[in-house]
Amino acid sequence: MTTTNHTETRIFTDTRIFDAVVVGGGPAGATAATDLARLGRSVLLLDKAGRIKPCGGAIPPRLIREFEIPDWLMVAKARSARMISPAERRVDMPIEGGFVGMVDREVFDEWLRERAALAGAERGTGTFTGITRDGSGIATVHYKTPTGTGTVRARAVIGADGAVSAVARQEVPGSHRLQCVFAYHEIVRSPGAGAAGFDGSRCDVYYQGHLSPDFYAWIFPHGDTTSIGTGSAHKGFALRQSVGALRAATGLDGVETIRREGAPIPLRPLKRWDNGRDVVLAGDAAGVVAPASGEGIYYAMAGGRFAAEAVQTFLATGDAKALATARKRFMKAHGRVFWILGMMQRFWYRNDKRRERFVGICRDPDVQKLTWDAYMNKELVRAKPAAHVRIFFKDLAHLLGVVPP
Structure with a gap:
């Protein structure tokens, strides 16, 4: 990118026109960037620095197969889940002949971004601030960096910048009505072998109102570390206090805390994912987190792939109606599951x-x-x-x- 110096700020202006700028480098954005780059499209993957989403980190076998995830990225393999009721009744649910992979989002997301770069996508660091368009209709994406501001031009934009998506709020009607659960977790050092009540191959799920009035709390092992978290859509619910109570009740209050993270998680898919012109959404920005379970990684990556395919068709044909196929295809594949899980949660x-x-x-x-x-x-x-x-x-x-x- 060329650099222009001013007295107060540095402005980075890229005069090239990318086929696509993908805003957000989580699983959805990184997948979309990879797929488009593999199709020979020029892609810029624009992501914030140092972003880690709070997440239990579970990935199912279908994700591992479809998106070719190497075994070494899995820091643990869960072979059972344990459901804990309000009365402290424990129900074990073993996985017969299989496992659920557990990943560390800090490492997993960066690997996905690097895979996009190896496929040919360029990487950029910055926070999206807006889109303008010139007389030819080409979108100019504006962003800020720690040292200034920048712009880059694109024929298409994929908004994969999270539940409170700035791309969606500017470009997609109705996106401001997206309802969210707020999730919070603490990554702690896993207790040593033989620690009472802890099993590094089991995910514990707590269905207890004092830990979450409308969702659930969890303890998910990640090998050397463990995610302890909860979520709720109730404003004012004390998430940190809830996690503290869970740690105390399970004897995990004495282990080292490595980091704390919180973020909104959408409750249901948006009714519209594109602006009918040159923008389409993916991942949390589109609202694709499964109700009841809160699972989002697989659905984010599936949505990112559908978004990339929609953009590829749009770029090849010039027909902006192609962008709407991302949502249509996703809902055809997963809409019924989302509806049933939503009913279960409610x-x-x-x-x-x-x-x-x-x-x-x-x-x-x-x-x-x-x-x-x-x-x-x-x-x-x-x-x-x-x-x-x-x-x-x-x-x-x-x-x-x-x-x-």
Whole structure:
């Protein structure tokens, strides 16, 4: 980029026209940049410096396969989950013949960004501030850096800059109505082998109202480190106090705290992801975090891929309607799962009485099998109708209170 010196600030102006500028270097943005660069497009991946998103770090087998994630990036492999009810009842859900990969987002995200660079994308550091357009309609992306401001021109822009997306708020109607849960976690040093109650191959999920009135709290092992966190959409809920209480209750208050992080996480996909002209959203900016579970990495990367394919079609044809296919394809693939998970969260997470029954349902082998099949493969399992029928009647019995929780 060329540099122009002024008395108070440095302005970085790139006179090239990129095929695409991707704003945000998380899993969605990095995936979109990689895919477009592999297609031969000129891409700039613009990301903030030092950004790490609070996240449990779980990646399912389908993500590992589809996006070719090397085994060394997984700092742990979870082979079971344990659900803890308000009454402290524990229900173990083993993963038969498989595992869920656990990654450190600081390392994982940077590897994804480097993969984009190896594919041919250029990397830039800066915070997006706005988009203007010249007489030819080419977008100029404005950003700021620690030492000044900069601009870069692009035929298309992918906004992958998080739940409170500045790209979305400027360019996509209705994006300001995105509802969010605020998540907070503390990365701590994992306790040594044999520590009471801690299992480095198990994810613990706490469905307890005092830890989260509308979501859940978690303890997810990452090898040498562990993520302890919670989330809530209730304004004023004391997230740090909740995590402190969880650490104290599990004996993890005495281990070293490495870092603390917090960020908003969207509750449901936006109704529109593009501006009908030259901008499309991906990842948290589009609202693609699964309700009930809060899982976002797979859906971010899938959304980033759909966004890249939509931009590729737009660049090849000049038809801005192609940008809308990113959302259409995502919702066709995952919309039904999101709807069901949203219903689950709204019903089962409402109070501790329902949370107790929800954890009770998780004892059922049919529920466990279908839950893991759906999670690992990211689709609803239709191959076992008899099991679905059994689960329906068991759920109905729990809802009517004719079985003990």
